Each structure stands twice: as structure tokens, then as C-alpha cells.
Amino acid sequence: xxxxxxxxxxxxxxxxxxxxxxxxxxxxxxxxxxxxxxxxxxxxxxxxxxxxxxxxxxxxxxxxxxxxxxxxxxxxxxxxxxxxxxxxxxxxxxxxxxxxxxxxxxxxxxxxxxxxxxxxxxxxxxxxxxxxxxxxxxxxxxxxxxxxxxxxxxxxxxxxxxxxxxxxxxxxxxxxxxxxxxxxxxxxxxxxxxxxxxxxxxxxxxxxxxxxxxxxxxxxxxxxxxxxxxxxxxxxxxxxxxxxxxxxx
Amino acid sequence: xxxxxxxxxxxxxxxxxxxxxxxxxxxxxxxxxxxxxxxxxxxxxxxxxxxxxxxxxxxxxxxxxxxxxxxxxxxxxxxxxxxxxxxxxxxxxxxxxxxxxxxxxxxxxxxxxxxxxxxxxxxxxxxxxxxxxxxxxxxxxxxxxxxxxxxxxxxxxxxxxxxxxxxxxxxxxxxxxxxxxxxxxxxxxxxxxxxxxxxxxxxxxxxxxxxxxxxxxxxxxxxxxxxxxxxxxxxxxxxxxxxxxxxxx
Amino acid sequence: xxxxxxxxxxxxxxxxxxxxxxxxxxxxxxxxxxxxxxxxxxxxxxxxxxxxxxxxxxxxxxxxxxxxxxxxxxxxxxxxxxxxxxxxxxxxxxxxxxxxxxxxxxxxxxxxxxxxxxxxxxxxxxxxxxxxxxxxxxxxxxxxxxxxxxxxxxxxxxxxxxxxxxxxxxxxxxxxxxxxxxxxxxxxxxxxxxxxxxxxxxxxxxxxxxxxxxxxxxxxxxxxxxxxxxxxxxxxxxxxxxxxxxxxx
Amino acid sequence: xxxxxxxxxxxxxxxxxxxxxxxxxxxxxxxxxxxxxxxxxxxxxxxxxxxxxxxxxxxxxxxxxxxxxxxxxxxxxxxxxxxxxxxxxxxxxxxxxxxxxxxxxxxxxxxxxxxxxxxxxxxxxxxxxxxxxxxxxxxxxxxxxxxxxxxxxxxxxxxxxxxxxxxxxxxxxxxxxxxxxxxxxxxxxxxxxxxxxxxxxxxxxxxxxxxxxxxxxxxxxxxxxxxxxxxxxxxxxxxxxxxxxxxxx
Numbered sequence: 004x005x006x007x008x009x010x011x012x013x014x015x016x017x018x019x020x021x022x023x024x025x026x027x028x029x030x031x032x033x034x035x036x037x038x039x040x041x042x043x044x045x046x047x048x049x050x051x052x053x054x055x056x057x058x059x060x061x062x063x064x065x066x067x068x069x070x071x072x073x074x075x076x077x078x079x080x081x082x083x084x085x086x087x088x089x090x091x092x093x094x095x096x097x098x099x100x101x102x103x104x105x106x107x108x109x110x111x112x113x114x115x116x117x118x119x120x121x122x123x124x125x126x127x128x129x130x131x132x133x134x135x136x137x138x139x140x141x142x143x144x145x146x147x148x149x150x151x152x153x154x155x156x157x158x159x160x161x162x163x164x165x166x167x168x169x170x171x172x173x174x175x176x177x178x179x180x181x182x183x184x185x186x187x188x189x190x191x192x193x194x195x196x197x198x199x200x201x202x203x204x205x206x207x208x209x210x211x212x213x214x215x216x217x218x219x220x221x222x223x224x225x226x227x228x229x230x231x232x233x234x235x236x237x238x239x240x241x242x243x244x245x246x247x248x249x250x251x252x
Numbered sequence: 253x254x255x256x257x258x259x260x261x262x263x264x265x266x267x268x269x270x271x272x273x274x275x276x277x278x279x280x281x282x283x284x285x286x287x288x289x290x291x292x293x294x295x296x297x298x299x300x301x302x303x304x305x306x307x308x309x310x311x312x313x314x315x316x317x318x319x320x321x322x323x324x325x326x327x328x329x330x331x332x333x334x335x336x337x338x339x340x341x342x343x344x345x346x347x348x349x350x351x352x353x354x355x356x357x358x359x360x361x362x363x364x365x366x367x368x369x370x371x372x373x374x375x376x377x378x379x380x381x382x383x384x385x386x387x388x389x390x391x392x393x394x395x396x397x398x399x400x401x402x403x404x405x406x407x408x409x410x411x412x413x414x415x416x417x418x419x420x421x422x423x424x425x426x427x428x429x430x431x432x433x434x435x436x437x438x439x440x441x442x443x444x445x446x447x448x449x450x451x452x453x454x455x456x457x458x459x460x461x462x463x464x465x466x467x468x469x470x471x472x473x474x475x476x477x478x479x480x481x482x483x484x485x486x487x488x489x490x491x492x493x494x495x496x497x498x499x500x501x
Numbered sequence: 502x503x504x505x506x507x508x509x510x511x512x513x514x515x516x517x518x519x520x521x522x523x524x525x526x527x528x529x530x531x532x533x534x535x536x537x538x539x540x541x542x543x544x545x546x547x548x549x550x551x552x553x554x555x556x557x558x559x560x561x562x563x564x565x566x567x568x569x570x571x572x573x574x575x576x577x578x579x580x581x582x583x584x585x586x587x588x589x590x591x592x593x594x595x596x597x598x599x600x601x602x603x604x605x606x607x608x609x610x611x612x613x614x615x616x617x618x619x620x621x622x623x624x625x626x627x628x629x630x631x632x633x634x635x636x637x638x639x640x641x642x643x644x645x646x647x648x649x650x651x652x653x654x655x656x657x658x659x660x661x662x663x664x665x666x667x668x669x670x671x672x673x674x675x676x677x678x679x680x681x682x683x684x685x686x687x688x689x690x691x692x693x694x695x696x697x698x699x700x701x702x703x704x705x706x707x708x709x710x711x712x713x714x715x716x717x718x719x720x721x722x723x724x725x726x727x728x729x730x731x732x733x734x735x736x737x738x739x740x741x742x743x744x745x746x747x748x749x750x
Numbered sequence: 751x752x753x754x755x756x757x758x759x760x761x762x763x764x765x766x767x768x769x770x771x772x773x774x775x776x777x778x779x780x781x782x783x784x785x786x787x788x789x790x791x792x793x794x795x796x797x798x799x800x801x802x803x804x805x806x807x808x809x810x811x812x813x814x815x816x817x818x819x820x821x822x823x824x825x826x827x828x829x830x831x832x833x834x835x836x837x838x839x840x841x842x843x844x845x846x847x848x849x850x851x852x853x854x855x856x857x858x859x860x861x862x863x864x865x866x867x868x869x870x871x872x873x874x875x876x877x878x879x880x881x882x883x884x885x886x887x888x889x890x891x892x893x894x895x896x897x898x899x900x901x902x903x904x905x906x907x908x909x910x911x912x913x914x915x916x917x918x919x920x921x922x923x924x925x926x927x928x929x930x931x932x933x934x935x936x937x938x939x940x941x942x943x944x945x946x947x948x949x950x951x952x953x954x955x956x957x958x959x960x961x962x963x964x965x966x967x968x969x970x971x972x973x974x975x976x977x978x979x980x981x982x983x984x985x986x987x988x989x990x991x992x993x994x995x996x997x998x999x
Contacts (some may be wrong), residue, residue, distance in 0.1 A: 045623045047354070060831060070400065082457065083485075092367070096368055096369050096413065098850075098887060109484075115364075115367055116367040117367055118341070118364055118365040118366055118367040118415075118440055118894075119345055119440055119441050120345050120482040120484075121694075122483060122484040123484060124484075124485050124486075124487050125484070125485075125486055125487070125488060126486065126488060128486050128488075128490060128494050129494065129496075129497045129500050130490070130494045131494075131677055133989065135658070135659045135660075135679070135680050136659070136660065137659050137660060137661075137682070138937070139660055139940055139976055139978065140937065140939075140940040140941070140974075140975040140976050141974060141975070145975065147388050149660065154497070155497055157498070158487075158490075160487065160633070161348050161633045161634070161635050161672065162634065162635060162637055162647065163635075164345070164441055164635075164700075166367075166415060166438065166439070166440060167418055167438075167439065168666070169416055169916070169917075170665070170916075170937075171669070173661060174672060174680045175680070176674060176675075176678055176679065177674075178490075178492065178494050178495070179490030179491060179492050179494050180490055180491030180492035180631055180674055181487075181491070181633070181674065182633050182672045182673070182674045182680050183637070190414075190415070190416060190885070190887065190917075191367055191415060192368050192369060192413055192887075193886055193887040194887070195887075212386030214295055226889075228887040228888070228889060228892065229886055229887050230884065233369040233371050233413065234371060235358075235369075235371040235372060235373075235374070236373050236374075237373075237374055237375065238373050238374070238375050238409065238430075239375060239377075240425075241375060241377060241407075241429055242428060242429030242430070242880065243427065243428050243429035243925075245377050245378065245380075245428050246427070247378075247381045248378045248403070248404055251267060251378050251404070274714060285970050335879045347638060357996045382740065382927055384908045384928070384929050385908070385909065386908050386910075386931070387688070388691055388694075388727055388909055389596065389690075389691040389692070389725075389726040389727050390726070390731065391689065391726060396724065396860075398909065409882070410882045410883070410921065411883065411884060411886055411896065412884075416917070418668075419667075419688075419914070420918070423908065423921060423929045423930070423931075425923060425924075425927055425928065425929045426923075427741075429880055429921070429923055430882070430923065431929050433884070433921075438636065439636070439668075442637055442638040442640075443638070444638075445697055453771075454868070476638075477638040477639070477643065478638050480637065491631065492676075496520070498804050500982060515857055566910065590865070594866055594867055594911070607982075613862075613865055614865040615865055616839070616862055616863040616865040616938055617843055617938055617939050618843050618939060618980040618982075620980050620981060620982040621982060622982075622983050622984075622985050623982070623983075623984055623985070624984065624988060625984050626985060626986075626988060626992050627992065627994075627995045628988070628992045629992075630983050634760065652995070653995055654997070656985075656988075658985065662843065662939055662980065664865075664913060664936065664937070664938060665916055665936075665937060667914055672974055676988075676992050676993070677988030677989060677990050677992050678988055678989030678990035679985075679989070687913065687914075688913070688914065689865055689866055689913060690866050690867060690911055694980065704831070725921075731867040731869050732869060733856075733867075733869040733870060733871075733872070734871050734872075735872055735873065736871050736873050736905075736928075737873060737875075739873060739875060739877070739905075739925075739926030740926060740927030740928070741925065741927035743875050743876065743877045743878075743925050743926050743928050744925070745876075746876045746901065746902055749876050749902070
């Protein structure tokens with residue numbers, strides 16, 4: 004049997020415990036909902052982790068055993084330890100995939116990987132979002148039509164302060180008059196990073212079939228191609244002869 | 253009279269004080285040498301700063317009064333305070349230009365802006381370097397021919413672990429058999445970042461006219477276009493009417 | 502006195518002669534309107550050319566004397582001679598700037614420079630367009646706010662079949678539910694290319710101050726940095742010694 | 751049984767018939783050598799085509815039945831019909847993969863897809879080439895080490911006049927002192943394009959295991975993700991209500 008891709012769905016898991024309305028939408032937590040639909044794919048081995056677990060669910064051992072990390076966070080960004088965020092960043096640079104969802108635009112690991120503020124304009128107003136597929140041939144858009152809609156979502160609007168994406172897969176139209184680069188892909192080190200905009204906790208976004216398809220596609224796309232620890236080698240022996248220079252010992 | 257661009261040349265200034273051979277090449281320090289040739293341009297107002305100054309020469313006031321920051325560092329990367337590195341990063345995202353020279357590939361501000369390890373292969377062997385101009389039309393290559401040479405330099409080789417550059421201006425050929433993306437440009441936030449490879453402390457690289465031209469071109473290119481503090485605004489009032497959704501209060 | 506940038510505004514000039522409603526908006530033609538506002542800048546020397554002129558206004562001499570070519574075309578794309586389109590392309594690759602406006606997304610020179618279909622979705626329905634500035638620091642966005650609006654425009658929507666832009670400066674929101682990458686920049690050869698979406702002939706778009714500012718900014722940005730004819734040189738003499746290989750004459 | 755990827759290896763097939771030395775290296779033609787090693791992969795269905803076949807081996811039916819087209823050409827670029835080159839371009843934009851080898855940098859289909867001169871510096875001098883892997887995680891570099899060598903090759907050097915690659919996978923070091931972006935990837939329309947430098951007809955380059963691995967990797971990478979004919983639809987019915995504008999009929 005083929006080796007399965009090891010996916011870890013991480014969630015701060017705060018809204019769902021503090022807010023009854025959110026809990027009704029995601030009784031198993033947002034991580035539980037995401038793990039459930041990903042887990043239907045026999046090619047994936049899916050686990051979850053949350054902020055309140057030992058080492059915040061992000062121990063070196065756990066990260067070493069993760070191929071793709073899916074991240075949801077919002078109100079508890081600051082409670083993620085800098086050391087944990089640094090470990091996630093280092094694992095991405097080694098080759099692990101990283102999928103940042105919605106408000107994870109401002110989580111520590113994503114911000115460290117981007118190097119920018121990742122700031123944006125936002126509004127909670129039950130507005131319609133329509134995601135247009137800009138790269139029809141991108142693997143993350145596989146199986147989608149020209150666009151898909153979410154009847155109600157939080158608005159995120161440009162200027163989104165990110166480095167120029169290697170690929171912009173989706174651009175969102177919002178009822179209230181804004182646009183947003185909603186699906187952005189980057190290579191960082193040996194790893195792949197994808198940001199996907201939808202997913203405010205007060206809407207059933209992760210129950211939407213198109214959203215589920217995008218996240219599943221992104222997990223497959225972000226599978227490690229190589230897995231190499233970083234080094235900065237002193238290659239003292241040259242591959243070619245270096246002629247002695249006059250006046251040098 | 254036109255407003256002059258305010259350039260700050262920062263140097264850790266350690267090698268030149270500890271190593272007589274380096275001091276002979278750069279009696280005023282590497283920062284002094286760079287400030288001297290940049291200072292010949294009446295459009296620039298050039299100052300220098302070093303690690304041993306109060307607040308490591310990187311106080312908020314000083315950075316606020318800087319348009320383009322040129323950085324040289326090597327053995328003292330770790331002594332730069334995280335807070336100072338974070339201030340530099342924040343100023344770049346507001347709009348300040350940042351020029352990282354040679355071993356500054358692994359200085360804290362550059363690594364924070366890149367989000368990667370910035371690791372590379374290296375060798376000190378008095379070898380010849382030839383920089384090929386890959387983007388003839390890029391402003392940083394203005395006035396150069398198809399290539400230029402440095403008779404002796406430290407080697408830096410690929411794999412250079414950086415995000416995909418927005419533009420790769422130079423690629424180096426090394427006598428010992430390696431290649432390197434020696435001139436790389438990125439936008440980050442509102443600011444511009446340029447990495448330029450040459451400049452090992454034991455060679456008179458910053459006295460070379462082509463190197464001086466590149467650094468002067470890079471300073472001009474990195475001049476701020478805008479200067480805006482970051483924010484993440486809640487735009488509660490929409491630009492367009494949002495229709496009330498059934499079942500929402 | 503400083504040398505002025507030589508701008509040529511080319512227009513097929515068909516709608517304005519065939520359609521009274523268009524002529525009322527642009528009595529001097531679209532080219533005349535654009536040349537008028539560009540001509541207020543003393544740094545520019547602005548001329549116009551149209552399809553019905555000798556050699557379609559695109560003679561080798563005229564192109565050789567042009568620094569930046571601004572192009573409007575729509576219903577007469579096919580009447581532009583292939584040779585003329587090839588000359589424009591060759592001049593861009595030498596260093597000339599090229600600004601393609603609105604329906605010039607499918608003009609021959611732009612399609613040759615892009616290598617793609619440049620196809621898109623469209624609708625004429627008097628709808629509101631709002632252009633969001635995605636790259637606040639880009640020179641083409643200088644002087645603009647976070648967004649600007651056009652009360653009525655033709656809609657162009659994604660998927661816009663273009664190569665990945667080197668910079669996406671604007672993204673448009675349309676009242677009817679679409680989005681579009683409305684300001685896209687590329688380097689091609691030694692030249693710079695900018696595509697700017699607005700400008701349907703039946704609306705007074707080129708009288709809008711923000712649109713005028715964008716076009717003026719784009720002309721300045723696209724100014725040639727170098728001007729070099731193409732060659733593919735056989736460099737028979739190597740810069741380094743090549744060791745003789747066994748068994749080769 | 752899984753559907754196999756349909757690969758067509760096209761070769762102008764002139765050198766091998768006119769030059770005994772080339773024929774000794776490639777007795778079945780360069781296309782034959784490439785088809786032989788690709789054909790060992792049961793996931794591929796490999797055929798060949800040459801310039802002297804009816805419709806130059808590039809009939810609409812044949813292209814429609816091709817998933818990935820591998821192209822070698824050199825002295826007969828001009829003999830390829832413009833219509834054939836246009837058909838290849840159109841198929842790439844629909845989704846077909848295209849691999850341009852060595853002197854195919856200046857073949858008509860590649861130049862049409864790039865929009866640039868694709869010019870470069872060159873020298874035939876039996877010199878050593880070393881290809882450095884710049885993107886360790888790119889699928890086209892799978893299974894390679896940090897670099898690999900070819901003992902003798904023709905030199906191609908920068909400036910290579912191509913649009914900025916979406917990914918630069920390899921950079922070559924040449925014994926005679928030049929460098930070159932030897933493995934460059936672009937998306938164009940729905941298709942993927944890869945340029946791979948090595949392969950001068952007078953060296954046994956296509957018998958090299960690393961070169962074979964790169965070409966096999968590139969074929970897999972360029973497999974179509976979608977296959978869609980181009981259109982430019984008039985979407986007369988908007989997805990959202992467009993408010994009537996005052997003064998418009």
C-alpha cells in the first residue's frame with residue numbers, strides 16, 4: 004500500500020468553546036470539520052492539534068512527522084509561542100507544506116514566512132463573496148468552474164500586504180465593493196505555502212463543497228517534494244582549479 | 253534646492269578593528285568607504301552608523317530619518333538586537349529602501365524580510381568572480397557592460413535559499429566552478445530590497461568602480477515611493493449596498 | 502534644456518468617425534484626448550498617429566523616434582499589418598515602452614508580446630467599476646488613493662489569459678459581479694509593457710483625472726532605460742581558458 | 751489500466767542526415783534517442799515526428815492527440831510553417847505541455863510563446879558545463895543532486911532574452927567563463943512550457959542519465975491539467991444587479 008500523506012490540521016480552538024453560535028456550526032471545532040472532510044481521502048492520514056495541547060500541539064516530533072500543516076487561528080495569534088512559530092517556519096523551509104486559512108493571514112508562522120505585515124481591510128457584514136479562478140490550470144483549482152460563491156462571509160479587502168505571489172489562483176469579489184487576492188501560492192525554502200481566504204468562524208464556510216475541494220487540492224499540491232535540513236556548507240575543495248593569484252600566500 | 257535622499261550606511265565594524273589586513277584595505281571602515289563614494293553624489297545625504305553606537309545606530313528616530321539603509325554585517329549578526337532588526341523590517345514595509353551587501357545575506361533584518369534561511373555555499377580561495385548582467389534594462393544595471401569582473405573574491409554558490417526574486421539582475425560565475433544569483437530585487441510592503449553579493453572584507457571590492465556603480469544605482473532604485481505606517485482597518489461602512497440576508501438579525 | 506520623452510499616441514480612429522455618440526465624447530478622437538492631457542507635461546513631446554496614415558502611422562522611422570507608444574484599438578485589430586505589429590514588438594524588445602489601453606488587450610502588438618490569447622469575459626451594461634490599488638508603492642500608482650471609481654464602464658472579467666504579470670498594480674471590482682487584473686506590468690526584452698483596462702469608447706473615461714494620472718504615470722515608468730538592437734553573438738574567444746579535451750581535434 | 755500521457759517528440763532531423771559525425775551519436779536521430787529513453791516509462795505513450803512528414807508532423811489531429819510536445823530544432827527553424835507554429839502555440843494555450851530543447855530556444859513556437867527574441871551568446875568549443883540546481887524542490891529537479899556536469903557542450907551565455915521565468919530551475923556554469931539560465935519554466939494559457947539548455951547535436955548529451963532524468967521529469971511536470979479551447983465570451987447576463995444609471999436608455 005502506498006505511503007499516505009501525513010496532514011496535521013491545527014486550530015487555536017477558542018471561538019468554538021467561547022461562542023455558542025460558532026459551536027453550533029462547528030461542534031467538533033473548525034479543525035474537526037476540516038479533518039473530517041480531508042479524512043475521507045484514503046491517500047491522506049489526517050490528525051488534529053490545538054493550542055491547549057502540550058507544546059501547543061507543535062512539538063518537534065509532531066512537526067517532523069507532518070507533511071502538510073493546515074492552520075486556522077484568529078484571536079489567539081499572540082499566544083502561539085515564538086519558538087513554536089519558528090519550528091513551523093523551519094519545517095516549511097525543509098519541505099513541509101503549509102496552508103494558512105482565513106485569519107491565519109496574521110498568524111506567526113505565516114507572517115514569518117512572508118516577511119511582511121500581511122495586513123488587510125476587513126468588515127463583518129454578512130456579505131456575498133464570489134471567488135474567480137484566475138489560474139484555470141493550477142492544481143489547486145482542479146475541478147472548479149470559472150467561479151464559485153459563498154452566500155455570507157467576512158470581507159477581506161486589498162491592500163493585502165504580502166510578497167508578490169508566485170501564483171494568484173483566486174481573486175474575490177465582495178458585495179460591499181472590495182476585491183481580494185484570495186488564493187495565493189509561494190515557494191519558501193523547499194516547502195510550499197498556500198493562503199486561502201474564506202473561513203470566518205461565524206459562517207459554515209468549511210462545510211461548502213467548493214471550499215473543501217480547494218483545501219483538499221491545496222494539501223495535495225503542498226506535499227513535500229524534498230525534505231532537507233538547512234546548512235550553509237563551506238566547500239573548501241573547488242570543483243575547478245583556481246589559479247594562484249600574484250602576491251597571495 | 254531639491255530634497256536629498258537620506259542614506260544611512262550601517263556596518264557592524266568589527267573586522268576592520270580586529271584585523272590589520274582588513275584595516276589596511278578599509279582604514280575608515282567598510283561603511284566609511286561606501287559613504288565616501290556615495291557622498292560624491294550631491295543628490296544624496298549620506299551618514300554612517302555602527303553596531304557600537306547607542307541603540308546600535310538604529311534608533312527609531314534615526315530610522316525614521318532614513319530613506320535607504322545600506323547594511324554590511326558578518327561575524328556580529330547575533331549581536332544585533334531583535335528589536336533593532338524588527339524596527340528595520342517595519343521601516344522597509346513602510347517604504348524605506350534596504351540594500352543588503354555580501355554576508356548581510358544572513359543578517360537579521362534581511363532574513364526577517366525574506367522569511368527563508370538565506371543559506372548558501374561558500375569558499376575563501378582568492379577566486380575570480382565575473383558578474384553577468386541578466387537584466388540589461390534594470391535601473392540597477394545602468395551604465396554597466398554585459399559583464400564585469402572582480403579579480404579575487406570569496407565564493408558564494410547556489411543553492412541560495414531565498415524567495416523567488418522579483419528580478420534577478422546579476423548572476424555570478426566563479427573560477428572554482430560555482431554560480432550565484434548575485435543581484436536580486438524584491439518589493440516588500442511599500443519598500444524595496446536589493447541583495448548584492450560582492451564585498452568580502454579581505455578584498456578591496458568596495459573600491460571597484462563597477463561595484464560602486466551598482467551600489468549607487470541600487471540606492472537610487474530603492475528610494476521610497478510612499479511612506480505609510482501599517483494598519484489593518486475595519487471598514488465598517490461598505491462602498492456598495494449589502495442586501496440583508498434572510499435569517500440574520 | 503532636458504531632452505523630452507517622445508510619446509506617440511496611436512489610435513485606430515474608427516469608432517469616433519462612424520459613431521456620433523462616440524464623437525461627442527472624443528471630438529478630437531481618443532488619441533487627441535490622450536495627447537491633450539499628456540501634452541500638458543513639459544517633460545513630454547507628444548504626437549499622435551492613426552491607422553489611416555501612410556504605413557499605418559508606424560513606419561520604422563517613426564517608431565525609431567518614439568520612446569513610449571500608447572495604443573488604443575478595438576474593431577480594426579485585423580487591419581493592422583503584421584509587419585507593423587512586428588516592428589512595434591521589435592522596438593519594445595529594443596527598449597521602447599508600450600502602453601496597451603482597454604480593448605488593445607487583443608491588438609496584434611500586445612498579443613505578440615504576451616504570447617497568449619489575451620482573451621477575457623466582457624459585458625456592456627453601464628456598470629460601475631472600482632479600481633483597487635494592489636501595489637501602493639508602484640510608480641504607476643503614484644498620487645492615487647486606495648481606490649478610485651468610474652461611474653460607468655464596459656466590464657472586462659477574469660479569466661484574462663495573460664502571462665503572469667511582473668506586477669499587478671490594479672484589480673477592478675465590477676457592479677455586475679466580476680473582477681479583473683486591470684493594471685498589469687511586464688518587462689519584455691529591454692522594454693516595459695503596461696496594460697491598463699479602462700477606456701471603452703462610449704464613456705468619457707479618458708477625461709477622468711485618475712485615469713489620466715495612471716496613463717501619465719505609466720508613460721514615465723515605461724521610458725526606455727536602454728536602447729539596443731538584438732543580436733545573437735558568437736563569442737568565439739572565451740574569457741577563460743578551455744582545456745583541450747581528449748580525443749578532440 | 752491508467753490512461754497514458756501522450757508524448758510527441760518532434761525533431762527537424764537535418765543534422766543527423768547531413769553530418770556523419772552527428773549520425774554516429776544519434777543513429778536513430780535525436781528524436782529517436784529521446785523517444786527511446788522516455789518510452790521506457792510505462793506511464794508514457796511516446797511517438798516521434800519530423801519536419802519532412804506530411805504537414806511537418808504537426809497536423810491538427812496529431813496535436814489534438816498530444817499531451818506534451820518535446821521539440822528539437824536548429825538549422826531549419828525557418829522551414830517550419832507559420833501555420834504549424836501557430837497551431838502548436840494554440841495547443842499550448844489550451845493546455846498541452848511544451849518542452850523546448852537547446853537550440854529550440856529560437857524555434858518558432860517557443861518564440862511565439864515567449865514574445866521576445868530569445869537571443870543569447872554562444873560558442874562551440876568543447877567546453878565543460880555544470881548545471882546547478884537552483885530550485886531543489888521543483889518537480890523537474892527530482893532525483894538530482896546539487897549539480898551535475900556535461901564534459902563537453904556548446905556554450906550558451908547570458909543575456910538570454912526571455913520573459914522573467916516563473917521558475918528558474920537550473921543555472922549553468924561554463925568553463926569558458928559564462929553563465930546561463932538553463933532550466934526555465936513558464937505557464938502560458940492553460941499549458942506549461944519548459945526550456946532546457948543542453949543538447950548540441952555534436953555531443954552525446956541525450957545519452958546522459960541526468961539529462962534524461964530532467965527531460966522525463968519535465969514531461970511529467972508539463973502534463974495537461976485542463977484542456978480548454980479559447981473563447982472571449984460576452985456574458986450579457988450579470989451575476990449581480992446593475993442599477994440603472996441616470997440619463998441612459
